[in-house]
Amino acid sequence: MRWLRRVGIALATVLVVLLALAGLVLLWDRIAPVHVAAPPPALTVDAAGVATQVEHWPAATPSGKPPLVLVPGFAESTYVFSRVAPLLAADRDVYAYDVRGYGFTAHVPPYSLDADTDQLAGVIVALGLRRPVVVGHSLGAAIALSLALRDPAAVAGVVAANGDGTPYFGGDRTSTGGGGLRVVLTLPPVGPAVVTAVVRSRGIVRQIVAAQCGPGCPTDDAAIDRWRAPFLTPGGVTALLAIAREPLIGLTDDQERAVRTPTAVLSSGDDASFDHTAALATADRLHTSLVAELPGARHLALLGEPDRFAAALVPLLDRLG
Template identity: 70%
Template sequence: MGLALAAVVVLVIAASGAYLGWDRLDPERLDVPVGGFTIEAAGVSTHVEHWPAARPSGLPPLVLVPGFAESTYVWSRAAPLLAADRDVYAYDVRGYGYTARVGPYTLDADTDQLAGVLSTLHLSRPVVVGHSLGVAIALSLALRDPASVTGVVAANGDGTPYFGDDRSGTGSRGPRVLLVPPVAPAVITAGVRNRGPIRSLVSGQCGPGCPVDDASVDRWRAPFLLPGAVNALVEIAREPLIGLTDPQELQVRVPVGIVFSDGDGSFDRDSATATASRLHTTAVAELSGERHLALLGAPDRFADAVRRVMPRSM
């Protein structure tokens, strides 16, 4: 039995290596529209998109931070709505989208990048809206340099690494079963070369209002088909999940608003209530019937919820 298992492992590794070799010889590249521009942010070549205010009002700008494995595309439907009365910016976190894939992939480094975005773009005390894992980066900057932001909106995420019962320590590492080269890169590469798996994942997280036509699915796939993208994703997945601890969140003193979807399995009503308590806020908006990617599936409702939870000082 041991020999048989070893043979299977060898075959899987050999097949994975052969698949990656074929992918290098015949890579898939997608010609999708990519707006925006590139800046240097804390030494990272960073892709940024900008939606100018339709009716400038002097309000602080918004800076939108995507979550795990997301790019600025996730904001493409909600950002124009949020830009009704103020400038809106979104950027790709290091390792994702069209930003450089350079480590370290840590919360400190991601926070440096966000601070660099604000500095390079000369944004004075913006409101930072984080989605999912992007909430951790937004809150981290608010904790490190509260004077640099007007406030934070935590959308579909609590800013912690979701590390179980002991929420006072650092984030634990997730499952490592397939995170072995060349198996992990081969599995991910096979997934992003086909629309089916991506369409299924997005549909499950987004709901009936989400665009899942071929062109929209390709917007998700395109960044992961760029050279080095899959390897970066594997490297990020090998690291502990980024996030603040509960005691750290208790120290956040900037105004915070919270948006959650009642159909979101990773950030439900109970999670939102607990997060609001840690962050000393009562500004909580629920999106009934929506899911984790409500910003894509219901952009009108999502943008309205973000507006409602931004305190008046924002």
């Protein structure tokens, strides 16, 4: 009993210290907030009731090809497409938008696949696009494929890039992972304090980006601030944590098998979250033979190696179109 009492006292002490530190971090952030120079607001459209930021790269040489709509993934903004989009816009219009809760789009729940799909459909309508090809990066692939499943006539094709469009991990095709532990870790005040401390630090964000992006990725202060800026705006951290507490969005394997819109899959060889084996399995579910791989590239190859990424993506787009 004496041993248990000592363990209980130790745990209680750790908890009190942890809560106190979290409170100090949040108080520090309120007293001395970090301000970074964000790019000027891009086009804002009403997408299914969500004020949505959209970036547009007009075609350098219009060719009549279907326009592209680019969907970023978890914790990403349109910035992730900033280096590859101009290359893709050589002969077609290219658009990218911030998914609800991320970037500079309004923080409007619910943060669910249905709501995200509504927003994508709303973006297409608001921009007056006719059957674009949608490229979803990472978690954005789920949103793109969800619209293709819901309304096949809305899109000409979908590319799943660096993501399989499902909430599953590895060989377990029944569990989305995280669960209760993810909810506990994101609750206040510890969750907000940890994320706030991370986004306030250029050094930590630089390490995260470099690990996912590779040696070709911009990691100067201005580039890192492009990553940090959305989360340093009012409500940015709160929205990120609210999304993280929700189950991961994605289609089931059977739902992917029901997609009949033309699709393609693009992976990176050194992407731990979506390698070539996972890409082939995704292509099999989607009934497509259009699969490309970037050997040696990482998850954010579209930002770190835009030339290679575009060179692999364009042939897939042409065959879809």
